[in-house]
Amino acid sequence: MRPEQQGVEVAVLVSVGRHPITGRARRADQDARGLELALGLERQLPGSRVSLLHAGPRGEESEAALRGYLGMGLETLTLLEQAEGADAIPALAEHLAAAPPQLVITGARAERGEGSGLLPYALAERLGWPLVNGLAAVERVENGVATLLQALPRGQRRRLKVRLPAIVSVDGAAPVARQSAFGPARRAELEATPVAAEPDRELAQWQLAPARKRPKRLKVIKAASARDRFKAAAAKAEGGGGQVLADVTPAQGAEAILKLLREEGVLPR
Amino acid sequence: MLETLLPILIFSALGVAVIGAWRRVRLWRQGRPSAVPLLKGLAAMPRRYLVDLHHVVGRDKVMSNTHVATAGGFVAAAVLMTLVHGLGLANPWLGGLLLLASATMFVGSLFVARRRRNPPARLSRGPWMRLPRSLMAFSLGVFAITLPAVGILPAGFGHWLLGLLLAAVVAWGLAEMVVGMTWGGPMKHAFAGALHLAFHRRPERFSTKAGGEGRSTGLKALDLEDPSAPLGVETPADFTWNQLLGFDACVQCGRCEAVCPAFAAGQPLNPKKLIQDMVVGMAGGSDAHYAGSPHPSQGLGGKPVGEHHGTPHGPIVAREGKALVDAETLWSCTTCRACVEECPMMIEHVDAIVDMRRFLTLERGETPNKAPEVLDNLIATDNPGGFAPGARMHWAADLDLPLIADLQQVDVLLWLGDGAFDMRNQRTLRALVKVLRAAGVDFAVLGNEERDSGDVARRLGDEATFQSLARRNIATLAQYRFQHIVTCDPHSFHVLGNEYGELGGHYRVYHHSTYIAELYESGRLAFRPWKGGSVTYHDPCYLGRYNGEYEAPRNVLRALGIQVSEMERSGFRSRCCGGGGGAPITDIPGKRRIPDMRMNDVEATGASLVAVGCPQCTAMLEGVVDAGAEVRDIAELVADALVARPAVGAFDATRRPQAEEVI
Ligand code: SF4
Ligand code: SF4
Numbered sequence: 001m002r003p004e005q006q007g008v009e010v011a012v013l014v015s016v017g018r019h020p021i022t023g024r025a026r027r028a029d030q031d032a033r034g035l036e037l038a039l040g041l042e043r044q045l046p047g048s049r050v051s052l053l054h055a056g057p058r059g060e061e062s063e064a065a066l067r068g069y070l071g072m073g074l075e076t077l078t079l080l081e082q083a084e085g086a087d088a089i090p091a092l093a094e095h096l097a098a099a100p101p102q103l104v105i106t107g108a109r110a111e112r113g114e115g116s117g118l119l120p121y122a123l124a125e126r127l128g129w130p131l132v133n134g135l136a137a138v139e140r141v142e143n144g145v146a147t148l149l150q151a152l153p154r155g156q157r158r159r160l161k162v163r164l165p166a167i168v169s170v171d172g173a174a175p176v177a178r179q180s181a182f183g184p185a186r187r188a189e190l191e192a193t194p195v196a197a198e199p200d201r202e203l204a205q206w207q208l209a210p211a212r213k214r215p216k217r218l219k220v221i222k223a224a225s226a227r228d229r230f231k232a233a234a235a236k237a238e239g240g241g242g243q244v245l246a247d248v249t250p251a252q253g254a255e256a257i258l259k260l261l262r263e264e265g266v267l268p269r
Numbered sequence: 270m271l272e273t274l275l276p277i278l279i280f281s282a283l284g285v286a287v288i289g290a291w292r293r294v295r296l297w298r299q300g301r302p303s304a305v306p307l308l309k310g311l312a313a314m315p316r317r318y319l320v321d322l323h324h325v326v327g328r329d330k331v332m333s334n335t336h337v338a339t340a341g342g343f344v345a346a347a348v349l350m351t352l353v354h355g356l357g358l359a360n361p362w363l364g365g366l367l368l369l370a371s372a373t374m375f376v377g378s379l380f381v382a383r384r385r386r387n388p389p390a391r392l393s394r395g396p397w398m399r400l401p402r403s404l405m406a407f408s409l410g411v412f413a414i415t416l417p418a419v420g421i422l423p424a425g426f427g428h429w430l431l432g433l434l435l436a437a438v439v440a441w442g443l444a445e446m447v448v449g450m451t452w453g454g455p456m457k458h459a460f461a462g463a464l465h466l467a468f469h470r471r472p473e474r475f476s477t478k479a480g481g482e483g484r485s486t487g488l489k490a491l492d493l494e495d496p497s498a499p500l501g502v503e504t505p506a507d508f509t510w511n512q513l514l515g516f517d518a519c520v521q522c523g524r525c526e527a528v529c530p531a532f533a534a535g536q537p538l539n540p541k542k543l544i545q546d547m548v549v550g551m552a553g554g555s556d557a558h559y560a561g562s563p564h565p566s567q568g569l570g571g572k573p574v575g576e577h578h579g580t581p582h583g584p585i586v587a588r589e590g591k592a593l594v595d596a597e598t599l600w601s602c603t604t605c606r607a608c609v610e611e612c613p614m615m616i617e618h619v620d621a622i623v624d625m626r627r628f629l630t631l632e633r634g635e636t637p638n639k640a641p642e643v644l645d646n647l648i649a650t651d652n653p654g655g656f657a658p659g660a661r662m663h664w665a666a667d668l669d670l671p672l673i674a675d676l677q678q679v680d681v682l683l684w685l686g687d688g689a690f691d692m693r694n695q696r697t698l699r700a701l702v703k704v705l706r707a708a709g710v711d712f713a714v715l716g717n718e719e720r721d722s723g724d725v726a727r728r729l730g731d732e733a734t735f736q737s738l739a740r741r742n743i744a745t746l747a748q749y750r751f752q753h754i755v756t757c758d759p760h761s762f763h764v765l766g767n768e769y770g771e772l773g774g775h776y777r778v779y780h781h782s783t784y785i786a787e788l789y790e791s792g793r794l795a796f797r798p799w800k801g802g803s804v805t806y807h808d809p810c811y812l813g814r815y816n817g818e819y820e821a822p823r824n825v826l827r828a829l830g831i832q833v834s835e836m837e838r839s840g841f842r843s844r845c846c847g848g849g850g851g852a853p854i855t856d857i858p859g860k861r862r863i864p865d866m867r868m869n870d871v872e873a874t875g876a877s878l879v880a881v882g883c884p885q886c887t888a889m890l891e892g893v894v895d896a897g898a899e900v901r902d903i904a905e906l907v908a909d910a911l912v913a914r915p916a917v918g919a920f921d922a923t924r925r926p927q928a929e930e931v932i
Binding site: 019021022024026071072073178179180181182183184186187 | 496650
């Protein structure tokens with residue numbers, strides 16, 4: 001007999017995404033995966049409830065993007081309406097603290113704005129809840145403890161037990177989001193509650209510019225045979241020639257870094 | 270004795286038939302409302318039957334004559350019988366005509382019987398197998414009882430037992446032919462079919478006396494403005510009433526099944542079964558009584574009849590388990606319209622399939638396989654591949670193509686289509702540009718302002734994305750002035766020409782083959798004679814069946830000096846390449862691939878080259894492994910054969926200024 005599993009209250013934090021090529025507003029990929037995870041959980045644990053939460057301004061473009069999540073099969077989304085550029089963290093933390101769900105799921109990083117990926121951490125800190133990042137699956141929820149599968153690089157997985165309430169963040173390792181359907185998206189409701197806007201002062205001082213792709217280091221492959229070439233292509237992307245400096249003075253450390261930068265041609269020799 | 274028995278028999282049969290008709294009409298009226306001019310439709314019905322329907326039936330001469338004899342004989346016999354035997358108008362003239370009619374019908378029924386001896390797999394069995402005997406019973410019975418009426422036999426001839434026997438035969442005939450017509454026997458097709466012709470939801474598809482073309486192939490738009498308007502068809506009752514009526518008209522002749530590429534490929538779709546499933550759903554029940562060939566899907570675990578069931582207000586596609594049809598059935602269709610083209614009852618399979626797909630996509634978000642990704646790309650990047658919209662003209666970086674935004678007005682707007690992102694199609698586009706330049710055509714392109722036409726989105730059931738793309742394209746096109754649009758993509762051609770109209774975009778669109786044919790005829794192109802091997806031509810569905818253009822591509826090939834060795838299935842019978850309707854995206858497995866079958870058709874002609882006129886066809890046919898024939902677009906063949914025009918300069922010098930002066 002499997003121990004009794006109860007349903008859980010899940011809140012999924014969603015943001016307005018940005019298509020990487022055209023920059024059009026859309027449901028953000030990671031947030032949508034988070035919602036997919038939550039909907040999977042709802043199936044797995046009957047009696048679970050999934051709610052959607054977004055903090056931000058209401059506009060035509062952002063509404064269309066938010067409806068993208070609703071088209072996955074939800075009837076409402078709670079919109080904490082804020083002015084453009086307001087800090088979402090206090091508003092979200094306050095809302096979550098007022099009626100705490102057991103599990104908060106969010107994408108690891110927003111597709112527009114700062115996109116620093118700090119939101120889950122800041123929320124966890126404010127609420128005092130544990131945080132698990134890179135979630136791949138929720139295996140079980142029993143007696144207020146969730147068994148989670150965390151994704152590690154190169155397909156590895158780690159099983160964790162976390163006491164609820166907790167915040168989890170998902171990235172590309174979580175299941176792909178289901179299709180968003182037009183009809184349900186159009187019918188669903190945005191329940192807007194205006195919240196006190198706390199302008200994000202730090203952000204206001206920033207200068208925003210479109211990101212440029214960081215240049216990739218070319219792998220120089222010196223391989224004689226096809227087998228070697230294949231091995232080199234499939235090899236882990238790890239720098240081989242590193243050195244570990246332990247117990248060195250700051251000056252020695254700085255010297256080592258400077259030497260490396262010269263070697264790599266970042267600084268003139 | 271017969272004199273008293275016959276009127277009773279005839280009028281009770283008619284009475285029961287009227288009750289049946291009323292019940293049948295109630296079944297149809299479960300559907301959604303659809304405004305059709307009832308009286309006008311009824312008035313047009315005889316012409317639609319005699320001209321349009323027989324145009325299709327007449328493709329099979331024997332069957333057509335059989336039907337004329339049997340049906341014509343029956344209608345005449347039924348009317349005359351009611352007069353002669355029902356009302357007792359024992360006029361020898363009427364009686365003589367009645368003898369003639371029933372004899373004709375009998376001859377017809379002999380042919381029906383002959384065909385039923387070894388019926389091809391596409392024909393349904395079951396109750397249909399008894400039909401020849403019923404036809405004979407009716408015609409012979411009526412013939413025999415009429416003999417005394419015209420005085421060939423004395424009135425009191427024969428024993429009373431013989432009379433009773435005759436009455437029984439006539440009763441059998443009446444039961445099948447009159448009662449069965451409205452109570453769901455094989456003869457139902459006559460009753461439902463006649464009304465279906467009258468109340469068809471596409472009255473434009475019928476020819477008119479004035480010589481109307483009689484083609485209507487564009488899908489009808491969904492009302493997206495009204496949030497309470499339904500998005501597609503979930504239950505049988507969500508079809509319009511005249512669609513339900515249309516399904517009921519099916520004679521189970523299986524002509525659609527015989528031409529369906531998805532069926533031939535072993536995918537889980539049989540258009541005839543699909544229509545029958547709709548009839549089952551409309552009346553409620555299971556498909557256990559279906560007596561034709563089911564889905565050819567043994568490879569998928571088989572689909573025996575009797576497992577699917579439905580009700581008028583129950584779902585057609587179940588979320589889990591089975592209902593009336595499986596989703597893969599709907600997604601197997603390439604929207605090639607071969608079934609519609611062949612259907613003698615003028616049933617619109619593609620409309621029905623897209624209606625049901627719309628529900629699955631717009632309400633359930635269940636478009637299979639890669640389709641959600643393609644739809645997301647269309648929404649985010651305006652092209653199905655998810656390419657940067659700004660890269661649309663990269664293929665033409667060296668061609669210095671004029672942009673319509675710079676010129677504001679031109680003769681020809683060259684619509685590139687999404688083939689602009691595809692390396693293979695870029696070769697076709699370059700060839701087409703070369704041809705247009707050689708002919709001195711005043712043309713321009715939209716460049717990065719062009720978007721996907723919305724064809725794939727619409728056929729995948731995503732009407733919202735289609736309309737969004739269409740409206741933005743229409744707004745873009747409205748900024749510029751041009752005489753007509755030329756495109757090498759029949760899908761864009763069809764959508765721009767036949768489907769944008771409903772949304773407010775009216776254009777004269779040419780397929781490049783038509784346009785090249787016209788250029789050649791007006792002497793603006795000259796070709797060197799063809800030196801290659803033998804060539805066949807593959808008619809794209811969206812050019813041929815959708816738009817009736819069979820001749821222009823052949824004229825162009827002829828002008829090139831190519832003698833086309835036709836495939837068995839060409840022209841309006843052309844077999845689909847498998848690329849339409851989003852089928853390569855939904856990718857429902859079968860036993861064979863549709864393009865492989867088409868390439869076999871090509872190889873059967875012995876041709877070493879197949880000329881095509883569609884980027885999809887090119888891609889599908891070129892994707893065939895170990896193909897025996899090369900695939901070239903007509904534009905490429907033309908570009909390769911170009912030689913300097915005889916009267917060089919005559920056009921170049923005058924064309925531009927002329928075009929500018931006129932306006
Ligand atoms: S449109 Fe073509 S693929 Fe679809 S059912 Fe008809 S014949 Fe088959
Ligand atoms: S749908 Fe048309 S072609 Fe197909 S079986 Fe019925 S009547 Fe014949």
